[in-house]
Amino acid sequence: MTGAGTTDDPRRPEETGEGAVATDEQDHGFWHGRSALLMPALLAAFSLFLLLGAGLLEAGDTEFPGPRFVPMILGAVGLVLAVLLALGVLRTPEPVSETSGRPYRTHSDFVALAWVAGGFLAFALLLPWLGWILAGALLFWCAAHGFGSRRPLFDILIALFLSSVVYLIFGTGLGLILPSGILGGGF
Structure with a gap:
């Protein structure tokens, strides 16, 4: 029995749909699947801003x-990460995906975005x-939850540890005064 897609089919692969993927990739050009280059570009711009400001x-x-030390390190690391991200996108572009036969241009997880943005807003306010330690722990916990972690107690412990370490590094090591909040005995 022969049918469309078997080797006995006299029609060309374009007519049967066999070569459609290769043909689609050739027809779209260089930028097809490389819209993710926007993120490395934004990271590089922010890193250059940090380096210039420092x-x-x-x-x-x-x-x-x-005071120049940390911004210089962050700017340099940001540039390296931007280059690595750009190389990854250039090596393996991700074309537009399909869901239920319909293509969509982007996929956004607005719940995760809300957790991370809400964490930043809560931290700032x-x-x-609360002080640096508790507000930083809240920010870390919201970001971890937004990125998919479902171990709240573990996340809180790690968040408190990391924000305490950052408080000690900036307070003791660099001599910067970070707000202590209710842990420091006042508001």
């Missing part, structure tokens, strides 16, 4: 590490009252 910062006669 370079223009008047630090005076401060000792090492000084509650930082003076």
Whole structure:
């Protein structure tokens, strides 16, 4: 028995749909499936902004590490990550996906976005009252939940540990004053 798609079919692959994927990739050009290059471009722009801002910062006669140290590291790491992300997108582009036979241009997880954005908003609003450790822990927990973690107790413990370490590094190591909030005895 022969049918469309078997080797005995006299029709060309374009007519049977066998070569459709290869033909579609050739017809769309270079940018097909590479819209994800927007994210590395934004990361590179932000990293360059950090590097430029740190370079223009008047630090005076401060000792090492000084106020330029962290922005320079973050800017350099951001540029490296932007290049790695761009290379990944260029090597393996992701074409438009299909759901139920209909193509869609993007897929957004608005629940995850709401958790992360809400965490940033809560951090910004509650930082003076909760202090760095608790507000940072809340931010980390919201981000972890938004990215799919379903272990709230573990996430809280890790969040408290990380925000405490950051508080110690910036407070003790760099001499910056971060808000202590209710843990410091005041608002």
